[in-house]
Amino acid sequence: MAKTRNEIRFLLNGSEKRLTEVGASDTLLDFLRLDCGLRGTKEGCAEGDCGACTVLVGRRHGAGLRYETVNACIRLLPSVDLCHVVTIEHLAGRDGPLHPVQQAMVDKHGSQCGFCTPGIVMSLYALWMETPRPEVGAIETALQGNLCRCTGYGPILAAAKAAADLGAPEADVLVREREAVRAQLAALDDGARVEVARGDDRAILPADADDLAAVLAEEPKATIVAGSTDVGLWITKFMRAISPAVFIGELADLKGIEVTDEAVTLGAGVTYSECESTIAEVFPHLAEFWGRIGGQQVRNMGTVGGNVANGSPIGDTPPVLIALGAEVTLRKGDERRAVALEDFFIAYGKQDRALGDFVESLRIPRPKPGVFHAAYKISKRRDEDISSVCGGFALELADGKVAAARLAFGGMAATPKRAPKAEAALVGRAWDAAAADAAAAALAEDFTPISDWRASKEYRMAAAQNLLRRLYLETQGGDRPARLVRA
Ligand SMILES: Cc1cc2nc3c(=O)[nH]c(=O)nc-3n(C[C@H](O)[C@H](O)[C@H](O)COP(=O)(O)OP(=O)(O)OC[C@H]3O[C@@H](n4cnc5c(N)ncnc54)[C@H](O)[C@@H]3O)c2cc1C
Numbered sequence: 001m002a003k004t005r006n007e008i009r010f011l012l013n014g015s016e017k018r019l020t021e022v023g024a025s026d027t028l029l030d031f032l033r034l035d036c037g038l039r040g041t042k043e044g045c046a047e048g049d050c051g052a053c054t055v056l057v058g059r060r061h062g063a064g065l066r067y068e069t070v071n072a073c074i075r076l077l078p079s080v081d082l083c084h085v086v087t088i089e090h091l092a093g094r095d096g097p098l099h100p101v102q103q104a105m106v107d108k109h110g111s112q113c114g115f116c117t118p119g120i121v122m123s124l125y126a127l128w129m130e131t132p133r134p135e136v137g138a139i140e141t142a143l144q145g146n147l148c149r150c151t152g153y154g155p156i157l158a159a160a161k162a163a164a165d166l167g168a169p170e171a172d173v174l175v176r177e178r179e180a181v182r183a184q185l186a187a188l189d190d191g192a193r194v195e196v197a198r199g200d201d202r203a204i205l206p207a208d209a210d211d212l213a214a215v216l217a218e219e220p221k222a223t224i225v226a227g228s229t230d231v232g233l234w235i236t237k238f239m240r241a242i243s244p245a246v247f248i249g250e251l252a253d254l255k256g257i258e259v260t261d262e263a264v265t266l267g268a269g270v271t272y273s274e275c276e277s278t279i280a281e282v283f284p285h286l287a288e289f290w291g292r293i294g295g296q297q298v299r300n301m302g303t304v305g306g307n308v309a310n311g312s313p314i315g316d317t318p319p320v321l322i323a324l325g326a327e328v329t330l331r332k333g334d335e336r337r338a339v340a341l342e343d344f345f346i347a348y349g350k351q352d353r354a355l356g357d358f359v360e361s362l363r364i365p366r367p368k369p370g371v372f373h374a375a376y377k378i379s380k381r382r383d384e385d386i387s388s389v390c391g392g393f394a395l396e397l398a399d400g401k402v403a404a405a406r407l408a409f410g411g412m413a414a415t416p417k418r419a420p421k422a423e424a425a426l427v428g429r430a431w432d433a434a435a436a437d438a439a440a441a442a443l444a445e446d447f448t449p450i451s452d453w454r455a456s457k458e459y460r461m462a463a464a465q466n467l468l469r470r471l472y473l474e475t476q477g478g479d480r481p482a483r484l485v486r487a
């Protein structure tokens with residue numbers, strides 16, 4: 001067994017922290033505000049939506065150190081082991097000069113009530129460090145997960161553009177001291193399994209994937225926590241106990257991204273942000289779609305593995321990965337089994353995952369030549385919103401006819417699911433508007449969607465049917481080629 005350490009170690013702004021009494025469900029936000037008195041970081045929604053709680057988490061990445069925005073309200077404290085947490089208080093001392101991003105917000109009137117402002121400053125700070133003179137699109141992406149109720153975004157966009165005139169990132173403490181901080185974090189890392197608790201609320205951070213398998217053999221009912229963008233809400237909204245919880249988000253063994261001529265394989269701990277460029281390169285039809293999953297903070301924390309393992313009928317990646325023919329590898333002890341993703345979802349809340357199994361990786365075959373791929377998300381808001389309906393389609397055409405079709409939907413049934421009747425209505429016939437209409441009609445035999453506060457059943461069915469018509473129109477050329485790629 002790996003050696004065990006009974007404290008989490010991390011850097012908070014300029015100081016080192018070692019904590020022994022830490023519960024699995026302690027949030028980073030409560031720790032900052034209640035234990036450390038760092039009240040610049042605000043609590044708005046406590047569910048990852050508003051961004052008022054945005055802080056930076058720096059973690060070692062290859063030979064470097066990567067700072068990312070995260071939602072402290074759903075980030076769980078044990079998960080910052082061996083990380084550098086940076087809050088708004090680190091930007092400017094109480095009596096010191098404002099940071100260029102803060103000064104730009106003042107100069108451009110980017111703040112009114114100020115409640116959202118620390119979170120917005122942290123998001124713009126992260127952007128400014130990497131891209132001091134950003135285009136509007138990059139600013140909007142950086143702010144996808146930050147809501148402001150009073151200022152209006154015009155002054156905030158102006159501040160984002162003006163910050164570079166007030167100071168260059170080279171002079172910034174997080175840029176200047178990056179190597180030293182990385183070395184400090186490396187020195188804290190003893191390669192041990194970490195076990196901490198607050199009363200009965202226990203957290204385990206395995207040393208590596210083999211140790212994870214061993215922990216789950218001992219504690220098969222433990223809650224696996226990757227990015228906690230789903231699990232965090234179980235705590236803050238449903239007051240659910242998650243102990244004992246096994247934190248896997250930082251396991252290097254689960255962070256692999258392998259690209260071959262046949263497929264892309266993502267380790268279960270790979271976040272949306274970490275694989276974003278690979279996904280856009282190998283599956284260009286997913287480039288825009290990927291940026292519609294959550295907001296930047298959620299994509300920095302959330303994993304594709306967690307999205308699949310969670311098994312939500314409205315998770316965004318299952319339909320598009322099913323259309324691509326993806327498979328999931330599950331591990332228990334040293335045993336591994338691969339399951340086609342479309343077979344993984346058995347019923348609402350029930351996946352083909354036995355106690356003690358964990359998702360190790362996802363294999364996504366490269367698109368084949370001659371196959372059209374498309375991915376569509378319908379939600380009430382463009383950004384930071386869950387789908388009402390989601391569609392992932394693969395259409396193989398030969399001599400103007402449909403040779404094969406994979407049409408997968410989310411939001412239409414209790415699980416993400418293919419549409420066999422609609423697929424059958426297409427295969428073998430000419431690909432024309434009548435074929436798309438026939439497939440749309442057949443969808444009514446495939447699905448009986450439900451009404452909820454996201455969408456009515458009638459809306460869901462009409463939207464799904466229209467996605468098939470849209471697929472047809474977009475295969476005929478049009479003004480949205482980025483959505484549809486002919487491999
Ligand atoms: C504000 C906000 C916006 C969101 N927007 C979207 C959206 O647009 N689209 C969307 O699809 N989702 C969205 N989500 C949901 C969530 O971000 C995703 O489902 C995410 O992919 C979950 O990944 P995670 O790593 O955070 O999982 P976690 O929350 O850590 O875990 C989720 C579930 O998976 C299990 N699990 C995680 N990893 C493994 C593993 N390796 N093996 C076995 N079980 C595992 C956990 O036990 C848990 O049951 C949003 C969430 C928030 C808070």
Ligand code: FES
Nearest residue numbers: 044045046051073
């Ligand atoms: S408090 Fe709203 S995202 Fe955290």
Ligand code: FES
Nearest residue numbers: 112113114148149
């Ligand atoms: S300034 Fe009031 S919420 Fe943004």
